[in-house]
Amino acid sequence: MNAVTDQQKQAFREEVSAWLRANKPADPGFLLPQSFMEVGSEQQLDFLREWQYKVWSAGYLGMAWPEAYGGRGMDPVFQAIADQEMRRQAVPICFNVIGLGWAGPLINDIGSEADKARYLKGILTGEDIWCQGFSEPDHGSDLGNAQTRAVRDGDDYVINGTKIWTTMGNFAKYMILLARTNPQAERKYDGLSFFLSPMDVPGIDARPIRKLTGEYGFTETFFTDARIPADCLMGQEGEGWKIAMKTLQYERGAEAGAAGGLAFVRIVIDDMIDQLRDVRRDDAPVLDDPVVRDQLVQLVMEEKAITLGDRRANIGALSNDYPFSLQLSNKLRFTENTRRMRQFAINLQGADGALYVGDEEARQGGFWQRAYLNSFSATIGGGTSQVQANIIAEHILGLPK
Amino acid sequence: MSVIGSTTLVFSEEQAMILDVAREFCRDQSDITAVRAQLESPDGFDPGVWQQMVALGWAGIALPERVGGAGLGMAAVVPVLESMGRALLGGPLMSTALAGQLVLRAAGEEQDELLSAIAAGQPATIAWLDNHDWGSAGIQCELDANGVLQGRKQQVMDAAGAEWFLVVAQQAGEPVLAVLPASAVAADARRDCILIDQTRRAQTIDFTGIAVASTAVLKGPQVAAALRDVRLLGALLVAAESGGSAASCLDTTVDYLKTRKQFGKLIGSYQALKHPCVDILVAVDSTRSFVYHAASLLDDGPLSRDAEIGCRMAKAQATETLKYAGDRAIQFHGGMGFTYECDAQLYVRRAQWAQQQFGDAQHQRKQLAHLLLDA
Numbered sequence: 001m002n003a004v005t006d007q008q009k010q011a012f013r014e015e016v017s018a019w020l021r022a023n024k025p026a027d028p029g030f031l032l033p034q035s036f037m038e039v040g041s042e043q044q045l046d047f048l049r050e051w052q053y054k055v056w057s058a059g060y061l062g063m064a065w066p067e068a069y070g071g072r073g074m075d076p077v078f079q080a081i082a083d084q085e086m087r088r089q090a091v092p093i094c095f096n097v098i099g100l101g102w103a104g105p106l107i108n109d110i111g112s113e114a115d116k117a118r119y120l121k122g123i124l125t126g127e128d129i130w131c132q133g134f135s136e137p138d139h140g141s142d143l144g145n146a147q148t149r150a151v152r153d154g155d156d157y158v159i160n161g162t163k164i165w166t167t168m169g170n171f172a173k174y175m176i177l178l179a180r181t182n183p184q185a186e187r188k189y190d191g192l193s194f195f196l197s198p199m200d201v202p203g204i205d206a207r208p209i210r211k212l213t214g215e216y217g218f219t220e221t222f223f224t225d226a227r228i229p230a231d232c233l234m235g236q237e238g239e240g241w242k243i244a245m246k247t248l249q250y251e252r253g254a255e256a257g258a259a260g261g262l263a264f265v266r267i268v269i270d271d272m273i274d275q276l277r278d279v280r281r282d283d284a285p286v287l288d289d290p291v292v293r294d295q296l297v298q299l300v301m302e303e304k305a306i307t308l309g310d311r312r313a314n315i316g317a318l319s320n321d322y323p324f325s326l327q328l329s330n331k332l333r334f335t336e337n338t339r340r341m342r343q344f345a346i347n348l349q350g351a352d353g354a355l356y357v358g359d360e361e362a363r364q365g366g367f368w369q370r371a372y373l374n375s376f377s378a379t380i381g382g383g384t385s386q387v388q389a390n391i392i393a394e395h396i397l398g399l400p401k
Numbered sequence: 402m403s404v405i406g407s408t409t410l411v412f413s414e415e416q417a418m419i420l421d422v423a424r425e426f427c428r429d430q431s432d433i434t435a436v437r438a439q440l441e442s443p444d445g446f447d448p449g450v451w452q453q454m455v456a457l458g459w460a461g462i463a464l465p466e467r468v469g470g471a472g473l474g475m476a477a478v479v480p481v482l483e484s485m486g487r488a489l490l491g492g493p494l495m496s497t498a499l500a501g502q503l504v505l506r507a508a509g510e511e512q513d514e515l516l517s518a519i520a521a522g523q524p525a526t527i528a529w530l531d532n533h534d535w536g537s538a539g540i541q542c543e544l545d546a547n548g549v550l551q552g553r554k555q556q557v558m559d560a561a562g563a564e565w566f567l568v569v570a571q572q573a574g575e576p577v578l579a580v581l582p583a584s585a586v587a588a589d590a591r592r593d594c595i596l597i598d599q600t601r602r603a604q605t606i607d608f609t610g611i612a613v614a615s616t617a618v619l620k621g622p623q624v625a626a627a628l629r630d631v632r633l634l635g636a637l638l639v640a641a642e643s644g645g646s647a648a649s650c651l652d653t654t655v656d657y658l659k660t661r662k663q664f665g666k667l668i669g670s671y672q673a674l675k676h677p678c679v680d681i682l683v684a685v686d687s688t689r690s691f692v693y694h695a696a697s698l699l700d701d702g703p704l705s706r707d708a709e710i711g712c713r714m715a716k717a718q719a720t721e722t723l724k725y726a727g728d729r730a731i732q733f734h735g736g737m738g739f740t741y742e743c744d745a746q747l748y749v750r751r752a753q754w755a756q757q758q759f760g761d762a763q764h765q766r767k768q769l770a771h772l773l774l775d776a
């Protein structure tokens with residue numbers, strides 16, 4: 001591929017920016033999810049599906065994926081520009097994130113031709129919603145111990161067990177499923193296998209769980225003698241852990257390959273500062289309060305350091321003292337900063353901080369309160385902050401287990 | 402004099418008895434099923450439970466005996482609120498106790514009839530906030546020359562069931578209190594707030610156009626002093642309640658850490674969880690010390706400088722503690738913490754409400770800095 005010139009980049013940025021301006025949907029008049037983990041109603045789903053389809057049709061999703069499978073085969077820099085513009089214009093999310101961001105890249109990378117032909121395009125169009133069946137009631141952080149069973153029976157695998165916290169489990173057509181094919185394996189990890197499983201076979205029951213916000217978005221997913229075709233197995237039996245770890249690298253943003261689009265409503269510190277411009281504290285603007293200013297600047301620095309860290313991670317000579325440290329800590333830094341920032345945003349609203357979504361006088365409709373509660377989806381989901389810190393301590397600093 | 406100042410901490414026999422009774426009462430009447438049953442109910446509390454609290458004498462516990470109270474002062478309300486906080490028990494006790502103090506301190510014996518009504522269990526509340534700024538020294542709501550109110554009040558605590566409103570207003574620049582029976586406030590002047598803490602209820606009320614009889618207006622220099630003191634007492638009661646909530650939040654987390662296993666071990670064995678729990682414990686302990694220290698410095702007279710310092714420190718400590726305890730409760734419950742079913746959310750939501758009331762921690766510390774450093 002020829003190097004993309006600055007001129008081409010600029011021209012593309014203008015193109016996508018103009019398209020977004022012209023096509024950004026109007027406020028639908030109902031609460032939209034702040035991330036893909038909060039799609040709780042059919043109404044939200046229909047809206048987001050339509051939007052994703054529109055973005056894909058316009059050519060701004062899966063730009064770096066192969067043309068044969070619904071992508072455009074372009075340099076990833078174009079998708080990066082499109083994503084930046086989507087963020088800048090605060091358009092809705094491309095909700096099919098488990099497909100776009102994790103399952104899709106995985107299939108692109110290690111899937112068979114048949115897998116690619118079968119799955120990739122539906123991920124991009126939003127027609128085929130994907131979910132992830134890793135966590136179980138008794139095995140979350142200790143994912144390697146997952147006990148859901150997959151038993152080969154003729155041309156099928158028979159699945160029994162329970163998955164939980166399955167984002168979009170009730171809407172999904174497919175699941176990336178981690179299940180145990182060999183309970184006798186010496187190492188617990190070696191008994192696991194990875195499946196691209198259909199969700200519409202008999203014996204799979206996804207029951208919605210209510211979230212702390214009172215909204216919905218994930219399920220407890222029961223498998224009772226559910227038969228899935230044997231060719232759903234990805235790789236070989238026993239390779240499940242390795243493949244799941246690869247998936248988690250995508251999920252934690254430590255590896256490239258995602259189709260693009262926004263997974264979250266991006267909330268930056270500028271948004272927080274903007275909403276505080278008319279807030280008063282002790283009879284003066286809150287932004288003039290030295291105590292507040294000190295803490296805000298600290299948060300600005302944290303957020304800026306995250307962005308700079310992402311930049312520096314691409315400069316080998318400046319990031320080889322602790323190889324892969326920035327990539328590995330990306331999720332931890334970002335999600336913890338997000339949680340703190342959102343809580344502080346509530347704190348600074350004065351009495352309005354006590355109002356919630358639905359109150360006509362809540363600031364920005366209770367956006368920050370809901371956002372703070374939702375922020376735990378990212379400090380828990382995809383591996384908790386505590387477990388992330390363990391991984392970094394062990395893999396980057398070489399501290400003992 | 403050292404900036405540490407007073408370190409008085411006393412706990413009377415009466416307080417000890419009240420604490421015992423209140424703990425047991427709240428445990429019996431407000432288990433978590435009962436709490437959850439009220440989350441989406443219109444009133445937010447069980448009137449039967451409130452009646453029992455009245456029967457126990459708690460509505461008038463701080464009020465003088467001459468109006469039918471127990472004459473034990475605000476120090477006696479503190480253990481009750483702490484116990485309610487522990488059990489997440491809602492209801493109009495805090496608002497009623499504060500309203501009683503405001504009348505007592507602003508009116509002397511002129512309003513003994515009202516005080517008797519409050520002591521007998523008629524809920525009362527203060528309509529305080531003109532806007533979102535708890536730290537504002539000004540009053541926007543006006544009682545005009547014809548004795549008619551002009552202004553709107555935000556988040557009037559427990560307003561729906563209140564029989565009495567004390568509206569904080571100004572007349573020609575001087576603070577006054579308008580006493581209104583609930584019947585004076587029409588339904589269409591009230592709007593139910595949607596609060597992040599679902600165990601509470603409040604209304605935004607437009608008092609504009611309501612005429613107040615001159616006998617129902619409390620004025621004079623003692624009104625400003627009473628408002629200042631009751632604001633501090635409010636901070637203390639929220640601190641007491643938050644301290645109780647933080648303690649039971651910690652219990653909830655610790656229970657989970659003792660039962661949940663990952664990697665073949667109880668998660669409570671991981672220091673990443675253990676140490677923050679100890680940090681919370683230390684903060685809960687500090688909260689309790691500040692709360693009962695402040696309570697030790699109260700009587701029916703104007704609050705002393707030491708009492709002010711105590712109330713502010715209690716508030717600053719308590720709500721930061723509850724915020725942290727709730728935040729960690731969600732995180733340490735993992736996926737379970739992200740559900741509505743898990744009690745962690747109840748505490749986190751309460752923390753967001755509590756931090757605001759009567760000024761948040763930054764506000765209190767700023768005032769404390771003046772008091773302690775600018776002598």
Ligand SMILES: Cc1cc2nc3c(=O)[nH]c(=O)nc-3n(C[C@H](O)[C@H](O)[C@H](O)COP(=O)(O)OP(=O)(O)OC[C@H]3O[C@@H](n4cnc5c(N)ncnc54)[C@H](O)[C@@H]3O)c2cc1C
Nearest residue numbers: 134135140141165167377381382384386671732733735736
């Ligand atoms: C909004 C949301 C969406 C999710 N979506 C999905 C999904 O689509 N698919 C899916 O498979 N899963 C999903 N998850 C599940 C998520 O991956 C798990 O919740 C997470 O891995 C934690 O597992 P757990 O819930 O069992 O918590 P636990 O593992 O029980 O953790 C409880 C607490 O113990 C701590 N802990 C555990 N082990 C250690 C240790 N060794 N050292 C220190 N601390 C430790 C954790 O940090 C946590 O604070 C989702 C979760 C959330 C909140």
